[in-house]
Every structure is written in C-alpha cells, then in structure tokens.
C-alpha cells in the first residue's frame with residue numbers, strides 16, 4: 001500500500017509535467033493550423049497600370065504564394081448601361097489591372113508592411129489594399145492567445161517542479177536507507193542505484209501511459225472537437241506516434257535526472 | 271597464525287574534540303571467537319563501525335582482512351564488506367523488502383546463482399525458525415524475530431568475519447541459545463572469525479573464546 005503511494009507521487013508529478021507540455025504542443029499546433037486557415041482567407045489586392053510579371057514578383061518576395069489577376073468583366077458589367085461594344089473594349093484597355101495576392105503563410109504585421117513597401121516601389125503599381133487594420137487585430141488576438149497558454153503551462157510546470165523538489169527530500173530519505181544498508185554489505189554504487197533507476201523508469205513509463213490515455217480521451221471528446229470546429233480548424237490533439245515519443249522521452253529524462261539527484265545526495269551515515 | 275584484524279595506535283572519534291577509542295593496539299587471530307564487553311556508551315558499536323569501514327580511523331592504522339581501512343578507497347571497502355557479515359544493533363533491515371529478500375541481500379551482492387541463493391536462504395530461515403514468516407515485511411515481525419533475520423543475513427554468504435552487535439539483546443533464552451549455536455557453528459565448521467558485542471557472555475558457551483573489555487577508551491584483554 002505504502003509503495004503504491006510512493007509510486008503515485010512521482011507518477012502524478014510526471015503526468016502533470018507531461019500534461020503542460022502537451023498543452024503547449026496543442027496550442028502551438030492550433031495556432032499554426034489557424035494561421036494556415038487565416039493565410040488562405042487573407043489576400044492583398046494590388047492595382048497596377050500594366051500587366052504584372054507574376055513569376056518575377058514571386059521570386060522577389062518569397063512570402064507570396066499565388067498571384068491571380070482579377071477579371072475586369074464584373075466591374076464593366078456594372079457600368080454596362082447601354083455602352084457600345086467598341087467603347088467597352090476601349091474601357092477595358094484603359095482600366096487598371098487588378099490582382100489578388102495570396103500569401104504562403106499568415107504574415108506578421110511587419111511582414112505585411114514590408115511587402116507593401118516593396119510592391120509600391122514598382123512604378124506600375126499604383127495602389128495596394130492590404131486590409132492591415134483587420135489583420136492587425138486578428139494577429140494580436142492570436143499572439144495573446146499563445147501568450148496566455150504559454151504562461152498557464154509554464155506556471156504549471158514551475159509549480160510541479162517545486163512540488164517535486166519537496167518530494168525529492170522524502171524520496172532521498174527513503175532510498176538513502178536502503179542504499180546505505182546495501183552499501184554496508186559491499187554493494188557498489190551502481191548496484192545500490194539500480195533499483196532507483198528501475199523504479200524511476202517504470203514510473204516514467206506509467207506516467208507516459210497515463211498521459212496517453214488522458215489525451216486519447218480528450219482527442220475523442222466531442223465537446224473539445226466542437227470547439228475547434230467553431231474556430232473552423234482541425235487540430236491533431238494527440239499524435240499517438242510523435243507525441244507519445246516526445247512525452248515518454250521527457251518523462252524518462254525527468255525521472256532519471258531526479259534519480260541522479262537522489263544518488264548524488266546519497267550520504268553514508270555513521 | 272593469520273591475523274584477521276590488526277589495530278595499531280588506533281584512535282576513533284566522531285569529532286575532533288571527543289575521542290571514543292584512544293590509541294589502542296590489538297590483533298585478532300583468524301578463526302577465533304571474541305567477546306567485547308563494556309558499559310553503555312563505552313564505544314563497542316563505534317569499534318565495530320570502524321571494523322566494517324563506516325568510521326574512518328582518526329589516528330593509527332587498522333587492517334581488516336588485509337585491507338588498510340584508514341583512508342580506504344570505495345572499491346576496496348566494497349570488496350572487504352562482501353566478505354563480512356554484520357548484525358547491527360538496530361538490525362538495519364530493508365523495510366520495503368520481505369524477510370526472504372533481506373536475508374538474500376549479501377548473496378545477491380556476491381553474485382551467487384539463483385539455486386544456491388534459494389537453498390541457502392531456505393536453510394537459514396529454518397535455522398532461525400522463521401520459515402513461516404519468509405514473505406512478511408520487517409515491521410510485521412517482533413523485535414526478536416527481526417534480530418534473528420539480521421543474524422541469518424549476516425551468515426548467508428559464509429563471511430570470513432562476523433561482527434555482531436548485541437545479537438541476543440532482544441531474545442528469550444531459547445532464541446538466544448539458537449543464535450549462540452549458529453555463531454559457534456559458523457566458527458567451528460567454517461572457521462569464521464566471530465566478534466560479538468554483548469553485555470552477558472553466556473556461561474555455558476561451548477567454544478574457546480577471547481574476551482576484551484572496553485573502558486575509558488582503552489581495549490583490555492580479560493583473563
């Protein structure tokens with residue numbers, strides 16, 4: 001009973017660490033996905049007096065994903081109040097060219113400014129609408145969201161670490177006694193420490209497994225998925241391969257470091 | 271005759287301002303049976319601690335099993351300890367291990383194979399009359415029973431030297447006799463050197479022994 005309790009304290013601490021790490025991963029992933037979605041929705045309109053060389057522009061500005069020219073027909077249709085065909089053709093020639101520029105990814109505010117400035121340097125380009133105002137507020141909201149999640153997870157990590165360091169003293173005391181006795185019968189340090197390492201690796205694996213169950217459950221939860229649907233994105237909450245690998249690695253490293261702390265703090269009593 | 275312990279000008283202390291054992295000289299023949307007596311606080315446990323290397327001599331030289339213990343290296347000390355069986359005054363059983371596993375410890379450290387280990391533990395459990403308690407944990411046993419576990423553990427790996435700190439302190443006459451028989455048996459059959467700290471030397475003990483008395487930091491041979 002007592003040994004289960006001892007296992008539990010490390011496992012819970014590890015799960016809590018893994019939980020905050022995975023939350024960070026999910027936040028990062030959601031933001032990336034959301035940025036992609038925003039990038040798809042976002043475009044810049046360019047008005048040019050001459051035809052633009054799309055491939056040249058894309059070469060000069062790596063951020064540009066696609067340039068499509070907007071057909072002037074719509075505009076003309078609206079003006080089409082009994083104009084002769086010849087006049088329409090004339091109008092078509094004099095009308096400036098409209099282009100829609102899509103970006104590869106969702107830009108930061110400064111990236112937009114820079115692109116705008118670069119494009120305006122072309123003499124043919126007369127006007128650019130970059131919708132920077134609405135972009136700014138969305139982008140700032142995104143940054144705020146990321147900051148809040150990061151602060152939340154990092155403070156959770158810090159609190160857990162503090163708890164672990166308090167527990168460490170208890171573990172140290174507990175393991176010290178056994179290690180001492182083994183030492184009195186001539187067990188070398190590696191043998192005295194072996195049990196500790198085995199225990200911490202077992203605990204680390206249990207903790208990764210618990211996190212795996214936890215996040216598999218969360219990933220399948222309809223409420224959580226609905227929230228992402230509201231925002232209009234699809235996010236992989238838990239990747240059973242890469243995420244599990246990450247969590248297991250972190251968990252094993254943390255518990256081995258803790259074991260090392262205990263071993264380094266091991267003193268033979270007189 | 272070979273000497274298993276040689277102390278020369280040996281001083282023992284926990285701190286610089288209080289010397290417990292003061293510049294003593296003695297030697298113990300290999301295969302002998304030795305009793306150590308002395309008042310409470312005279313330094314009997316302290317002397318044993320120095321013999322298994324838990325207390326570094328303050329002064330002089332202490333050679334046990336051919337190993338100089340003053341400033342001994344960890345690896346040499348571990349090597350020596352593998353061949354010593356200790357019964358501690360406070361038993362020092364591992365709480366989270368069963369009785370069986372506790373007795374097994376020196377055998378595991380010495381790398382005995384499984385079959386030998388199990389046979390040895392089995393026979394020792396019978397000798398100390400704890401066969402039926404094998405799967406229990408130390409805190410589920412009485413003080414006297416724990417003391418018998420400690421004795422079984424000290425004997426398990428057939429050490430060259432047994433250091434026993436009041437091994438019958440908590441036992442009734444019957445159990446005490448059991449312990450004396452085990453120690454005398456190891457001494458006679460395996461030529462194990464036995465050093466026992468006790469308050470009462472049993473009158474009917476069937477072994478030739480030496481008796482040292484500790485008083486005022488000195489170790490004096492009696493009789």
Ligand SMILES: Nc1ncnc2c1ncn2[C@@H]1O[C@H](COP(=O)(O)OP(=O)(O)OP(=O)(O)O)[C@@H](O)[C@H]1O
Pocket residue numbers: 270284290308309310311312313314315316317359
């Ligand atoms: N770990 C320690 N640190 C400091 N002083 C100690 C320590 N252990 C024992 N002493 C002191 O050393 C002296 C001798 O103690 P020791 O335990 O050797 O006595 P003892 O002869 O075994 O007594 P007892 O018969 O009561 O077991 C005592 O005065 C004690 O206070």
Ligand SMILES: [Mg+2]
Pocket residue numbers: 314315316359435
């Ligand atoms: Mg004592």
